[in-house]
Structures are given as structure tokens and as C-alpha cells.
Amino acid sequence: MRGFEQRLNEFHQRGVEVVAISVDSPADSQKLCQSRGYTYPFLSDPKAETTRQYGVLHPNGAGEGKDIARPAEFLVDATGTIRWVNLTDDIRVRARPEAVLAAIDRL
Amino acid sequence: MRRRRNILSWAGFAIVLVALVSYIPFFALFPATRDIPWANYLLFLIGGALLAAGVRRAFHEPGRYQGKISGSILAALSVLLFAFFVASVTYFSKEIPSASTALRASQKAPPFVLVDATGKQVSSAGLLNGHRGLVLVFYRGYW
Numbered sequence A: 001m002r003g004f005e006q007r008l009n010e011f012h013q014r015g016v017e018v019v020a021i022s023v024d025s026p027a028d029s030q031k032l033c034q035s036r037g038y039t040y041p042f043l044s045d046p047k048a049e050t051t052r053q054y055g056v057l058h059p060n061g062a063g064e065g066k067d068i069a070r071p072a073e074f075l076v077d078a079t080g081t082i083r084w085v086n087l088t089d090d091i092r093v094r095a096r097p098e099a100v101l102a103a104i105d106r107l
Numbered sequence B: 001m002r003r004r005r006n007i008l009s010w011a012g013f014a015i016v017l018v019a020l021v022s023y024i025p026f027f028a029l030f031p032a033t034r035d036i037p038w039a040n041y042l043l044f045l046i047g048g049a050l051l052a053a054g055v056r057r058a059f060h061e062p063g064r065y066q067g068k069i070s071g072s073i074l075a076a077l078s079v080l081l082f083a084f085f086v087a088s089v090t091y092f093s094k095e096i097p098s099a100s101t102a103l104r105a106s107q108k109a110p111p112f113v114l115v116d117a118t119g120k121q122v123s124s125a126g127l128l129n130g131h132r133g134l135v136l137v138f139y140r141g142y143w
Helices: A002-006 A008-013 A026-036 A049-053 A097-105 B007-021 B038-060 B068-090 B124-128
Strands: A016-022 A042-044 A072-077 A082-086 B113-115 B121-123 B133-138
Touching: A002 A008, A002 A097, A008 A016, A008 A097, A016 B124, A026 A042, A042 B113, A072 A097, A082 A097, B007 B038, B007 B068, B038 B068, B121 B124, B124 B133
Parallel strands: A016 A042, A016 B133
Antiparallel strands: A072 A082, A072 B133, B113 B121
16 A cells, blocks of 8 residues: 555556555544555445455454455456456555556556 | 673574564565565574574583573574464465455446545545546455
8 A cells, every 4th residue: 555655646647546445434544544644545445345346355354243355456447347456365465556557558 | 700691692582573573564564575574584584593693602601601591592482483473474464265256357346435534425436537547455454
């Protein structure tokens, strides 16, 4: 997420918006954005409905029955079609912004 | 002759502690040291080598150096901390469900309306309006 922030202007130059999505409340997202300096939208999906629709639900991922998202990145084109997906198998290893930028350049 | 404190063992253990706790707040910030935590492994190696040298001289030169007991305890603790680190980065961080249910390229992206950090409603249609594309970064969150 930090990597996307650092290269945000390269996404914007390509006419692409970046948003982060989690089950966190808006207040928690605001705290995160303020402490880390994130300026792109952080969206709240408290019941994990959107997360479920994209098929990236991690049932009980937070324990106590609370569902969260597994890490994943999707690139959606202007027609609303998914064009590129990154599905890690390790929560530490996320998509690098350059990989997403390269996928955008192939659109 | 007064026996000297075995500074090597303590310095080695301190580096092992740094190797363990530096990953999340520091090395995980950079993809180059995050995906494969080589910097942390290197710190473990340096700390382990110093500790081994400290324990070695405690046993080989007991007349000059203290630290047979403390060095052994620090060495055992270091092995446990290293094992915990390895388990965390090779096993626990992969404890997520398979991605078999995830939407794939060429499928329609389900539209959404979600609330941003300021409480404002944001829709996928609005985000795509006038744009060439949209990147969705799903993350685990902090609950």
C-alpha cells in the first residue's frame, strides 16, 4: 500500500485510480491514512460483501468469526472488466506497483 | 586475574533481537527486503556468529571470560527466536485461504458502493467515470 502511494502519480498519469478496500471502519482507515500518509481512497467494506463478491474472503481471518479480505489486487478497465489479478499466497508478499503499472500499459 | 564480562554474547543476542523485531516496522516496508527477508536472516547470522564466538570463549577460556551459563541461555533463546521468525515468514504468513474462488481476468468486476475514510460514499462507477482503469487493493485491515 505504501508502494502504491509512492507511485500514485504514475497511476494518475495513466488515468487510473487506486483504492484500498478492507473491513476496517472509516475511522480506522482514517487513522491508518493519517499515520502512514496515504492519500488515495481507503474504502470500508464492514460486512465484507464486496470482498465476498470478488471471491477474496478470508472467513474467520480475524478470529472470533470475523471475516476479512485475503490480500489481492485487481485491475479493472473502463468497461468494468477485470483485466489483471494478483493473488498472493503469502500475506507478506503483495503486488509491486511496477507490476500493476506494466499491466496498465498492456491494456 | 579478574574475569571479564563476555560482551560478545550479549552483543550477539542484541543483534538477534533486532533481527526479530525489525522486520515488521522496517524491512517489511521495502519489497526488496520484504518478499525474501534476507536482511533479517543476515542479522540473525551476524548475531548468531557473535553469540557463538562469545559462548566458545566462555568455555575455552573460562579463566578470562565469564558467561558460560548466561551465554548458553542466550544461545538457546536465540535459536527459539530464529525458529519463530522462520515459522512466521514461511508458514504463518501463508495461512490464508486458496485463491480458487477469486474472480479472474476477463470476468466482470462486481460494481460496489462503499464508504471512504471521511464517510463519503464512493462507487465503482464513479471511480471509473472518465478514467482508463481502477486498481482495487484488498487488504486484511487492522479491524
